Amino acid sequence: MAPGAVLQKIAAACAALLCMGASPAPEPAPEPREPSVVEMARVDLGGSYFRGAMLLGHGTRVPYQGTVGTLRLDVLRFPLGWLGFEVGMRLGPATASIDQRFDGGLDAAALVAPLRWSRAWAGSVILGAGAGFGSSRPVWLEPGVHVHPTLLARLRLFPRRDIGLLASWRFTPVTSDALWVMAHDIEGAVSVDWVQVGARFRVDEATGGDPRRTYRGYWIGPFIGFAFFG
Amino acid sequence: MMRARSLLVLGAAGAIAGCELEPGHDSGEVSTRDLLVSVDASDEGSGAAVRIDLTGPNPVGNVRLSEGDSLSLSIAGVAWPLREVETDGSIAYEAHPDGLVDDLVLDLIRSGDRSALDVGVPVPPPFTLTAMDLTGDQPLTIAWDAASGEHALDLLIEGDCIGSLVRPLATDVGAYAVSQAELPIPTLLPCPLRVTLTRCSTTQRPLLPGIEGGNLHAGVVQRRAIEVQWLP
Numbered sequence: 001m002a003p004g005a006v007l008q009k010i011a012a013a014c015a016a017l018l019c020m021g022a023s024p025a026p027e028p029a030p031e032p033r034e035p036s037v038v039e040m041a042r043v044d045l046g047g048s049y050f051r052g053a054m055l056l057g058h059g060t061r062v063p064y065q066g067t068v069g070t071l072r073l074d075v076l077r078f079p080l081g082w083l084g085f086e087v088g089m090r091l092g093p094a095t096a097s098i099d100q101r102f103d104g105g106l107d108a109a110a111l112v113a114p115l116r117w118s119r120a121w122a123g124s125v126i127l128g129a130g131a132g133f134g135s136s137r138p139v140w141l142e143p144g145v146h147v148h149p150t151l152l153a154r155l156r157l158f159p160r161r162d163i164g165l166l167a168s169w170r171f172t173p174v175t176s177d178a179l180w181v182m183a184h185d186i187e188g189a190v191s192v193d194w195v196q197v198g199a200r201f202r203v204d205e206a207t208g209g210d211p212r213r214t215y216r217g218y219w220i221g222p223f224i225g226f227a228f229f230g
Numbered sequence: 231m232m233r234a235r236s237l238l239v240l241g242a243a244g245a246i247a248g249c250e251l252e253p254g255h256d257s258g259e260v261s262t263r264d265l266l267v268s269v270d271a272s273d274e275g276s277g278a279a280v281r282i283d284l285t286g287p288n289p290v291g292n293v294r295l296s297e298g299d300s301l302s303l304s305i306a307g308v309a310w311p312l313r314e315v316e317t318d319g320s321i322a323y324e325a326h327p328d329g330l331v332d333d334l335v336l337d338l339i340r341s342g343d344r345s346a347l348d349v350g351v352p353v354p355p356p357f358t359l360t361a362m363d364l365t366g367d368q369p370l371t372i373a374w375d376a377a378s379g380e381h382a383l384d385l386l387i388e389g390d391c392i393g394s395l396v397r398p399l400a401t402d403v404g405a406y407a408v409s410q411a412e413l414p415i416p417t418l419l420p421c422p423l424r425v426t427l428t429r430c431s432t433t434q435r436p437l438l439p440g441i442e443g444g445n446l447h448a449g450v451v452q453r454r455a456i457e458v459q460w461l462p
Contacts, residue, residue: 057287058443059261059343210263211343 035164036230037124037156038084038113040076044225045069046200052217054098054140055179059209064140064217066096068103072223076111076126084111086128096139105134107150107170123157132172137183138204138217141176148174164191164229166198179208179215189223196227255321258297260286262344263443265293269351272451273330280334282312282323294321298341305353306332330452331356338437344444346437351448354381354429359454361425365461369407374427374454376404381431387413389460391421402429413460421460428453 051065070092078084091104109130116124133147154168170185182205189198202219209215257265268283280303284293294314295301303310303325312323334351357375364370370387383402388394392414399406429452437444 056290057261057264060264060286060290061259062290210261 035158035161037116037122037158038076038078038126039230040074040227042074042196042225042227044072044196044223046072046221046223048200048219048221050217050219052138052204053215055206055209055215059211059213061213061215064097066094066139068092068094070103078111078113082113084113085109086111094139098140101135101139101143103135103139105132107132109150109152121157121159123155126154128152138181138206146174148172162193179206181206191227194226194228197222197224255292255294256296257284257293257299258342260290260293262340262346262438263441265437265444267336267338267437267446269334269448271330271334271351272453273356275454278327278330280325280327292320300339302337304335305330329356330450344438346444349437349446351433351450352431353450354379354431354452356452357454359427359456361456361458363459363461364410367410369409370458371407372425372427373405376402379431381429384428386426387423389421389423391416391418416460419460419462423458423460424455425458426453426455
């Protein structure tokens with residue numbers, strides 16, 4: 001900056017002080033950026049307890065239970081406005097009364113956000129369809145990698161700029177040699193700034209065997225992580 | 231406060247870890263195709279006993295009939311009621327027919343699964359054992375009703391004065407002789423002897439013909455005993 005210009009600024013400031021007899025008003029702080037109601041990146045750690053009935057042999061139903069610890073990574077992006085995608089990964093050890101396994105998988109889905117709104121209680125409804133692969137779920141299925149399609153729905157609400165509420169449902173049908181498995185994953189979470197806590201529920205329902213029976217399993221567990229909203 | 235919370239968390243974790251689930255013993259949870267039906271039948275000549283155990287795959291173990299399932303036993307067209315007995319946590323079904331005069335026929339009727347009907351357990355024909363007293367240098371001769379088929383035959387001769395002699399018989403021809411030289415030397419004469427002939431047959435086959443899974447294991451024991459004297 002030229003010395004003349006500096007002197008001009010100082011003079012203007014002195015004049016303002018003399019004329020107004022008060023300190024100058026500070027420049028307003030920039031508005032915090034609004035969180036995206038559709039995008040998210042999240043990493044979290046969770047644990048679940050599960051129990052249910054499993055198929056043994058040709059059609060015998062026996063109870064089982066276990067625990068699983070899970071590290072999850074999720075990314076939701078909407079580069080095309082209403083259209084987006086998500087990628088999710090999970091991995092962790094599972095210890096069941098039947099055996100011990102490693103639980104892991106990767107899911108990807110194309111997303112559409114048919115509803116999104118701003119102002120008070122900003123939020124969105126996101127629908128998606130995709131596919132994934134991973135270790136056997138429910139855990140008592142034959143060990144191996146299963147490929148499955150996925151349908152999902154997400155509801156996100158921001159009652160305040162720094163508080164987010166999330167709920168999601170994911171439906172995963174899996175077929176094995178003898179069974180038709182339907183898995184429902186339900187998640188509820190609340191975010192305060194970057195920190196997110198929540199709980200996950202899962203219902204596995206497998207039908208098959210001789211005689212044909214239904215084998216249900218239930219998972220429940222909390223998680224905590226960091227979530228970033230666009 | 232922190233310590234109390236830690237204890238609470240540890241207690242909950244311990245409760246979950248220690249909460250072992252017991253496998254169900256109810257037959258309604260066990261497929262007929264996973265079932266092992268074990269039959270033990272014995273006939274001592276003065277009455278018979280039949281014991282039937284139902285076993286599921288590991289870790290289910292012993293199975294109790296429930297939810298409308300039933301098991302029935304008949305011999306030569308006569309039905310013999312089965313009674314549920316529990317010994318040391320093991321459940322079995324027992325009947326006490328007059329004798330094993332013919333093949334056993336089982337009917338396992340399932341309300342929500344495949345039934346196994348007319349499951350036959352072959353039984354060798356009943357027999358009567360006779361023997362003559364030993365005198366002089368005569369051998370011990372025994373006779374019974376011979377039977378064909380695959381079964382094992384064992385002869386047991388025992389007495390306080392000789393101990394015991396066990397001899398498997400290779401063929402079931404209805405007669406056998408044991409010379410005095412083959413018997414242990416008696417400590418005293420006359421010596422009362424007990425001669426026992428045991429016929430054992432076993433059966434192992436699928437419970438449901440033509441369908442994989444489900445098995446029948448059966449063991450049938452027919453035993454006859456007679457007293458004879460070894461005279462000087």
